[in-house]
Amino acid sequence: MAKKKDQSKNNSSKKIPSGKLIGSKVLVSDEKEANTLYQKSFFGEMKAGGKLNLSLIEALYLLEKEKLDIIQGKKKIKFEELMDKAVQEDPLAYVQYVTYDDLRERGYIVKTGFKFGAHFRIYNRGDIPGEAHSSCMVHCLPENFQMSLTDISRIVRLGHSVKKKMWIAAVDNEGDLTYYEVKRIKP
Amino acid sequence: MAKKKDQSKNNSSKKIPSGKLIGSKVLVSDEKEANTLYQKSFFGEMKAGGKLNLSLIEALYLLEKEKLDIIQGKKKIKFEELMDKAVQEDPLAYVQYVTYDDLRERGYIVKTGFKFGAHFRIYNRGDIPGEAHSSCMVHCLPENFQMSLTDISRIVRLGHSVKKKMWIAAVDNEGDLTYYEVKRIKP
Amino acid sequence: MAKKKDQSKNNSSKKIPSGKLIGSKVLVSDEKEANTLYQKSFFGEMKAGGKLNLSLIEALYLLEKEKLDIIQGKKKIKFEELMDKAVQEDPLAYVQYVTYDDLRERGYIVKTGFKFGAHFRIYNRGDIPGEAHSSCMVHCLPENFQMSLTDISRIVRLGHSVKKKMWIAAVDNEGDLTYYEVKRIKP
Amino acid sequence: MAKKKDQSKNNSSKKIPSGKLIGSKVLVSDEKEANTLYQKSFFGEMKAGGKLNLSLIEALYLLEKEKLDIIQGKKKIKFEELMDKAVQEDPLAYVQYVTYDDLRERGYIVKTGFKFGAHFRIYNRGDIPGEAHSSCMVHCLPENFQMSLTDISRIVRLGHSVKKKMWIAAVDNEGDLTYYEVKRIKP
Numbered sequence: 188m189a190k191k192k193d194q195s196k197n198n199s200s201k202k203i204p205s206g207k208l209i210g211s212k213v214l215v216s217d218e219k220e221a222n223t224l225y226q227k228s229f230f231g232e233m234k235a236g237g238k239l240n241l242s243l244i245e246a247l248y249l250l251e252k253e254k255l256d257i258i259q260g261k262k263k264i265k266f267e268e269l270m271d272k273a274v275q276e277d278p279l280a281y282v283q284y285v286t287y288d289d290l291r292e293r294g295y296i297v298k299t300g301f302k303f304g305a306h307f308r309i310y311n312r313g314d315i316p317g318e319a320h321s322s323c324m325v326h327c328l329p330e331n332f333q334m335s336l337t338d339i340s341r342i343v344r345l346g347h348s349v350k351k352k353m354w355i356a357a358v359d360n361e362g363d364l365t366y367y368e369v370k371r372i373k374p
Numbered sequence: 375m376a377k378k379k380d381q382s383k384n385n386s387s388k389k390i391p392s393g394k395l396i397g398s399k400v401l402v403s404d405e406k407e408a409n410t411l412y413q414k415s416f417f418g419e420m421k422a423g424g425k426l427n428l429s430l431i432e433a434l435y436l437l438e439k440e441k442l443d444i445i446q447g448k449k450k451i452k453f454e455e456l457m458d459k460a461v462q463e464d465p466l467a468y469v470q471y472v473t474y475d476d477l478r479e480r481g482y483i484v485k486t487g488f489k490f491g492a493h494f495r496i497y498n499r500g501d502i503p504g505e506a507h508s509s510c511m512v513h514c515l516p517e518n519f520q521m522s523l524t525d526i527s528r529i530v531r532l533g534h535s536v537k538k539k540m541w542i543a544a545v546d547n548e549g550d551l552t553y554y555e556v557k558r559i560k561p
Numbered sequence: 562m563a564k565k566k567d568q569s570k571n572n573s574s575k576k577i578p579s580g581k582l583i584g585s586k587v588l589v590s591d592e593k594e595a596n597t598l599y600q601k602s603f604f605g606e607m608k609a610g611g612k613l614n615l616s617l618i619e620a621l622y623l624l625e626k627e628k629l630d631i632i633q634g635k636k637k638i639k640f641e642e643l644m645d646k647a648v649q650e651d652p653l654a655y656v657q658y659v660t661y662d663d664l665r666e667r668g669y670i671v672k673t674g675f676k677f678g679a680h681f682r683i684y685n686r687g688d689i690p691g692e693a694h695s696s697c698m699v700h701c702l703p704e705n706f707q708m709s710l711t712d713i714s715r716i717v718r719l720g721h722s723v724k725k726k727m728w729i730a731a732v733d734n735e736g737d738l739t740y741y742e743v744k745r746i747k748p
Numbered sequence: 749m750a751k752k753k754d755q756s757k758n759n760s761s762k763k764i765p766s767g768k769l770i771g772s773k774v775l776v777s778d779e780k781e782a783n784t785l786y787q788k789s790f791f792g793e794m795k796a797g798g799k800l801n802l803s804l805i806e807a808l809y810l811l812e813k814e815k816l817d818i819i820q821g822k823k824k825i826k827f828e829e830l831m832d833k834a835v836q837e838d839p840l841a842y843v844q845y846v847t848y849d850d851l852r853e854r855g856y857i858v859k860t861g862f863k864f865g866a867h868f869r870i871y872n873r874g875d876i877p878g879e880a881h882s883s884c885m886v887h888c889l890p891e892n893f894q895m896s897l898t899d900i901s902r903i904v905r906l907g908h909s910v911k912k913k914m915w916i917a918a919v920d921n922e923g924d925l926t927y928y929e930v931k932r933i934k935p
Contacts, residue, residue: 209828240922344719348722371554710890731897
């Protein structure tokens with residue numbers, strides 16, 4: 188299958204976009220490449236001057252899908268090296284990557300949920316960031332994660348206050364995902 | 375206010391059913407009294423010979439609502455004494471009682487959820503135990519309860535396998551209830 | 562000083578209210594005693610039949626201030642025993658007690674903040690639960706508590722959505738308290 | 749768009765100031781150019797002989813805004829190259845740059861906060877360094893930053909001791925900024 192990929196790349200003679208690892212960001216400076224990544228699937232954030240700002244999670248996803256080369260110093264960084272770096276910064280990075288990958292593969296536009304105190308926010312299929320509100324907040328947690336009922340109350344209440352669904356993406360020790368929706372009800 | 379209640383009871387001259395505390399059960403032996411409790415609202419379980427078997431939680435509810443006298447040895451047991459006993463057997467008994475009371479007052483038929491690994495099962499309004507399946511499993515937890523995602527996975531899985539909704543009844547430190555529905559979703 | 566307290570109690574011949582430890586609650590069944598505790602300072606929650614429901618934190622406070630005797634089985638429970646029990650249920654119980662005590666001594670009415678995903682909610686001085694909204698949510702944390710910026714984002718956002726101030730009560734290893742207010746600003 | 753900028757520059761025939769990258773500083777040696785940068789907006793620090801000393805963050809900002817050419821060896825350094833260098837020295841450099849840019853664009857005079865243990869200090873609008881005290885310390889942190897309450901205590905204490913506000917600039921994975929003010933309070 189790896190071969191097949193190579194062939195298709197050779198056939199189409201496509202050059203994939205390239206970004207530079209800067210701290211915990213990947214910057215795509217070529218305006219055309221930046222547009223390709225942003226306009227199609229809303230990866231990253233467009234900055235002044237047509238530069239595209241990708242988070243490590245987004246960069247990991249694009250790197251693994253062979254849609255982006257990432258340059259550190261003078262050479263291309265490998266997926267494992269970048270994952271290493273991401274996990275050193277945030278112990279939950281792997282769990283977030285697995286969830287991001289899964290949601291993207293399901294066709295969702297996935298963006299950071301920081302302002303809502305969540306890992307990600309996602310949009311209903313067909314909705315576009317900037318034109319529609321996101322519909323759902325996603326919290327990514329490993330299977331052994333301990334929490335109190337007060338923690339659950341907090342994230343549910345928050346989802347309620349912004350009228351978004353609240354999902355927990357549980358990543359088990361084999362990297363398999365289960366999604367839970369938690370909502371407050373009136374019996 | 376307690377006085378007033380006594381008077382009104384004297385006026386109407388109603389005699390309330392009476393049960394005997396036997397281990398962690400309350401047994402109502404008078405067949406007519408047993409039927410009154412069971413047929414109306416499906417309290418307890420009818421046993422051979424027309425005897426009614428009540429759980430401690432059911433007994434506490436009926437005792438507090440003055441619908442049942444409970445005899446231990448030769449004398450009537452008080453609510454606090456019975457609660458004491460229930461809590462010694464199960465530290466979550468109080469939380470279960472608060473939830474049972476709330477669901478009953480909302481008009482639900484509430485039965486034990488033991489076979490489903492839950493505290494309670496409840497029926498859709500209008501549905502009757504024995505004729506319809508219960509629709510929902512209820513787990514009762516105090517606000518400071520600590521759990522892992524594995525705990526949540528287990529209870530959701532159980533609900534899923536029997537096609538029942540899974541509710542968490544969170545009892546806060548003021549005894550107020552918040553209900554959460556947790557379900558597995560396919561994004 | 563203990564002597565002095567005893568004398569003053571003897572002089573005024575006051576009998577202090579008494580509650581029963583039931584699971585992780587303390588129940589004050591005497592309606593007059595319940596009213597004394599509730600009407601003056603809004604300790605606990607009044608339940609049907611004039612019973613007062615106190616949380617372990619409230620009970621610890623009243624016990625330590627010699628305003629409540631707490632009965633477990635047949636004998637009075639000591640402060641240390643009750644604290645032991647509380648901490649076994651919730652590792653943050655001590656930190657919550659220290660904060661509760663401090664806020665009460667400053668004259669605040671302090672109630673659970675569970676529904677807002679916080680430990681406590683407090684009322685502006687002069688405001689009364691049921692008549693006014695609480696003004697502030699309090700999160701109680703030990704000095705070594707680790708959190709991510711996303712956690713802070715979540716609690717600030719939540720406070721914002723319910724128009725309440727968000728305080729962090731930091732309890733250091735000597736049991737001393739420092740309060741921080743965190744709010745979102747527009748520079 | 750880049751083309752358009754070039755044309756307008758060509759039309760007005762403005763020559764922009766030029767600095768030399770020396771270690772982790774940029775030195776503007778032309779006194780007139782140095783004055784232009786310093787007097788207008790207080791970029792950098794005036795040194796003996798009318799030379800201006802710019803930090804990497806300041807230099808990055810001026811470079812991106814096309815208000816400064818930066819020479820390394822014999823040729824102009826590009827934004828990405830300079831950012832690379834900055835991040836190698838300080839992993840938080842990108843987050844600091846994003847914050848610096850945002851605060852400058854809002855009209856604040858932003859200077860290093862090093863002496864106060866912060867990333868930046870800023871002045872009330874209308875206040876001028878040297879004539880007025882700065883009013884606020886800014887700590888720049890990425891969304892996944894992990895910290896303990898002790899970290900928060902330290903930065904708040906520092907702000908308190910110099911009577912300055914303490915802000916956290918949280919940079920999320922999209923490079924969007926949220927500002928939090930944290931202050932010690934006496935309840």
